[in-house]
Amino acid sequence: MPAVPSKLAARFDNIRDQVDAAEMYAADGATMSAMQNLVSAIAGIRSIIEPAPGQQRHPMPLEQLITTVEGALHRRTAEDVAAVPWVAEAIGQHSPRIRALGEVAAMAEQQYRAALVEWISRDWTCLCVVSCDEDPATACSLSGQQHVHPEIPSRPGVYGPCPAHPDAPGDR
Known part of the structure; x- marks a missing residue:
């Protein structure tokens, strides 16, 4: 009768299989599948070396x-x-x-x-380009003093360059 592998040995085998599969997927260019297998392998390793939540360790x-x-x-x-x-x-x-x-x-x-x-x-969409006087979070504060970019009269909803920092990057 063949020896029955221990639960721990079976867990190691499972981790080894997941790493092997990840390597195979990576070689085939399937990076997402490779990552999923590696994440599963990491979870398996952690379950071995870290105690389960609530488990008291003396x-x-x-x-x-x-x-x-x-x-x-x-x-x-x-x-x-x-x-x-x-x-x-x-x-x-x-x-x-x-x-x-x-x-x-x-x-x-x-x-x-x-x-x-x-x-x-x-929100990286506002880099001191567009702001509104009703939202202080979008008002320009490069100088440490809050101010608002002026709206261009002929183009509603479009704001002009920063009056205090006309040469600031993104302020065109």
Whole structure:
């Protein structure tokens, strides 16, 4: 009777298959399918190395943590080992300073993502070209003083160059 593979071995096989499929799709020029397979592989890897939400993880005894990290250092760099989420979490449980730094890093990461989203979501159609006196967000503020671009009388809804910054890029 053949040996039944463990659940963990089956999960590794599934991840390997997804990476292989991604490589094949990429070679064929199907980038979206390649990305979808890579994202699935990443999710599979994370499900192995990160605890499930709500799962309580008891602190690893310090001796066991040191032995695990020393063993990992035979095959990986210290940076690679530190990048594993459960390792950082376990070390943080034994070092309040590192735990505090991790919390600051997590908060900075959230602020960074929020700033990226805000920048990406920004309305880039008004680059000091068109504005309206009813919406201060679109009024020109290059000088630090709010002012409005004048409407061209013969062309309703079309605004002229910025009176305070006639040479500003996009102000034509």
